[in-house]
Amino acid sequence: MEVAEEDQVDAHADASATGPLLRLRGITKIYQMGEQELLALDCVDLDIESGEFVAVTGASGSGKSTLMNIVGCLDVPDAGSYQLDGVEVATLDEYELAAIRNRKIGFVFQGFNLLARTTALENVEVPLIYGRRSNRTELAQQALQRVGLGDRLEHRPSELSGGQQQRVAIARAIVTEPSIILADEPTGNLASLQSEEIMQIFQQLNDDGATILMVTHEQDIARHCKRQVAMRDGRIIEDQPITERLRASEMIARMREPLPGSAGRR
Amino acid sequence: MNFVSDLRLALRALSINKARTFLTMLGIVIGVAVVILVVAIGLGASKSVADQINSLGTNLLTVRQGPRRIRLTAVGRAGSGSQAANRLTVQDARVIGQLFPETISAVAPQVRGNVQVRLAGVDTSSSVVGTTPEYVSVNNAPVSLGRFFNSFENEGSVRVCVLGQALCEKLTGSRLTDLTGRTILVNRNSFLVIGILAPKGAASFGPDPDDVVVVPLTVAMERVLGTSRLDQIGVSCVTPEVMPLAQQQINALLRIRHHLRPPFPESDDFQVMSQTDLLTRSQSVAQTMTMMLTAVAVISLVVGGIGIMNIMLVSVTERTREIGIRKAVGATPRDILLQFLIEASIIAMIGGLVGVVLGVGSSALLAKIAGWETVISPIALVLALVVSAGVGLFFGIYPASKASRLNPIQALRYE
Known part of the structure; x- marks a missing residue:
């Protein structure tokens, strides 16, 4: 039964792999708050091509988190159509959604969300376990090496800094080689240098071909991406490419310059 | 998810709070040990009664004076129950x-x-x-x-x-x-x-x-x-x-x-009894006692099961965030259900095993020190283990299904 489901999903993917990676049409989500209805998403249309690096910005309550949850298949829209890799996701059941989350989506959260009392390596292995994958240790090691934690495999979250924890989370997100990486305020809990280090990893992943959708309310962070989608009141109010893109590697180099005088010169 | 990693995961989760796991287990340990002990004593009693009566000879009928009768006196009050003449x-x-x-x-x-x-x-x-x-x-x-x-x-x-x-x-x-x-x-x-x-x-x-x-x-x-x-x-x-x-x-x-x-x-004014009559009479007494004590022991097993359910519910609440994380990276409701069910079953089964060892040990001790005849029946052992695993499954299913139905978004936000 399970195998049949998987085959079905794959068949869909192969049939229509030509369109955009992500295709949202008229996505609407309404929350029931007691008597009141809250329109969290109001007919949102959005296309994301493979290889893009998109920042979703907006004030809290603008609907960007709800959008993220729906794109991440944690939540289903009340109306509209959402195709991921050509598969209509809005109508899938809980088990099919879990399979999509496992294979096509990698999550990075603001609060890291690692399993406590579990080593970095084991944390990264978790998605592989649920995906019933073989050679898990090898894949997890490779993912940790890509985020620069090849020497921290056996450390537990409590033994790692915030930036390192977030890098473990990124390794966990990329270990299944998902179609898209979803990052929800990935730098929200980090100091600026660590934030830049995380952004550097994301930019590197994007350069290597990964598609990334990131929610942030910091304009400085958003400017590391290639495209910015601004939201307000459940609608997209602005969608444009980023012109003066920041490179995290340069930012890090600048931050590490010791002399305050030299910083003022730029 | 394969079975070995399931087991490892469950054992690690249980080892995080050792004292709690041990105390939860204790309910099952005591329940199973008492069941085995009581059945051992009951069977031992029946056996020694049977041995005793069989030692008289199997072809033996015994003619005795008549059974006890209660005679009502003229005043209507019950006279002392006297033997028939x-x-x-x-x-x-x-x-x-x-x-x-x-x-x-x-x-x-x-x-x-x-x-x-x-x-x-x-x-x-x-x-x-x-x-x-x-x-x-x-x-x-x-x-x-x-x-x-x-x-x-x-x-x-x-x-x-x-x-x-x-x-x-x-x-x-x-x-x-x-x-x-x-x-x-x-x-x-x-x-x-x-x-x-x-x-x-x-x-x-x-x-x-x-x-x-x-x-x-x-x-x-x-x-x-x-x-x-x-x-x-x-x-x-x-x-x-x-x-x-x-x-x-x-x-x-x-x-x-x-x-x-x-x-x-x-x-x-007489009665003729065979050895079988005597045997069934004495054994029915022993059996009634055994049944009653077993019922008490089974109740304590059920109470132990409720303890497991209680702890598993607490555990699900404590680990809401973990459940959210697991669901976000692709765990199906079935995966989560299995995870918690295995934990509950492990508590029950280890408890059952320890209970069996304790029950068999104390029966042997009782036989040695008090000189009571005890008979350990293999059926009672298997049954105690199966029942304790069943208790774990039965009382684990509600907390586990509660965990499996958690909404991942709310679970991730849970502090």
Whole structure:
């Protein structure tokens, strides 16, 4: 039964792999708050091509988190159509959604969300376990090496800094080689240098071909991406490419310059 | 997710809070241990009763005075429950023995009583059986030393006796002392010891069958106990198959001899019981006790199961965020359900195993220290394990399904 489901999903993917990676049409989500209805998403249309690096910005309550949850298949829209890799996701059941989350989506959260009392390596292995994958240790090691934690495999979250924890989370997100990486305020809990280090990893992943959708309310962070989608009141109010893109590697180099005088010169 | 990693995951989760896991387990441990102990004691009791009764012989029917009756007095208040008048006579026994040779091979009329026995200054109380030489075959009581008295000694009222080994021990301090040829006093009548009975083995219930002095019937009735009525008649049947027929024959005969009127068996002043009757009667008592105690033990097992459910619910709440993370990276509801179900089952099964070890150990200890016979039945062991695993599954399913149904978004936001 399970195998049949998987085959079905794959068949869909192969049939229509030509369109955009992500295709949202008229996505609407309404929350029931007691008597009141809250329109969290109001007919949102959005296309994301493979290889893009998109920042979703907006004030809290603008609907960007709800959008993220729906794109991440944690939540289903009340109306509209959402195709991921050509598969209509809005109508899938809980088990099919879990399979999509496992294979096509990698999550990075603001609060890291690692399993406590579990080593970095084991944390990264978790998605592989649920995906019933073989050679898990090898894949997890490779993912940790890509985020620069090849020497921290056996450390537990409590033994790692915030930036390192977030890098473990990124390794966990990329270990299944998902179609898209979803990052929800990935730098929200980090100091600026660590934030830049995380952004550097994301930019590197994007350069290597990964598609990334990131929610942030910091304009400085958003400017590391290639495209910015601004939201307000459940609608997209602005969608444009980023012109003066920041490179995290340069930012890090600048931050590490010791002399305050030299910083003022730029 | 394969089974080994499932197990490792569950064991790690349980090891995080060792004290809590241990205390939760304790409920199951105690439940299972008590079930096994109680069943072991119950089976042991039934077995020793069966052994004891079987040692009397399988072809044996026992004729006794009638069952206890409650008679209402004229005032209407219940009189003291009195025995029906004892009207079994030596003549009854003789007629039974002569009339039905095709079904009955031998009869052994018996009188019984408590007596003082004395040997060389040692005084002790014991029980006396007055009977005929047929007692040896009818009641399966061979002598291990010397000889039983013969019919001449019986009819001639010769004062000879045969002793049980427990009585030898009480008189001399050793079971193996050869008392043949010595003279003992039974209620101040002197008897020559001519034989020692083979031991029947100590009984768990009732008097020790080896603490006895057997004397000729005539002497017992006239000199020792001073009675003209028999307490019971042992009847040995030809084969076990003819026992129901023999029982009917004895019933019919004694009803005529005692001039009884219907309705039967209500007006009978005697009763004929087979070993099977005795066995079922004593065993039903033992079984009722065992059932009641087992019920109590099972209840404690259920209480242990509720403890597991309680802890698993707490655990699900504590680990809401973990569940959210797992769901976000692709765990299906079934994966989560299984994770928590395995944890609950592990608690129950390890608890069950420890309980089995503890139960078997304490039964052995009880047998050794208190001398109770205990029988460990393999079925009880398997059943206890299966039941404890079942308890884990049953009480684990609600918390586990609660965990599996958690909404991942809310679970991730849970602080």
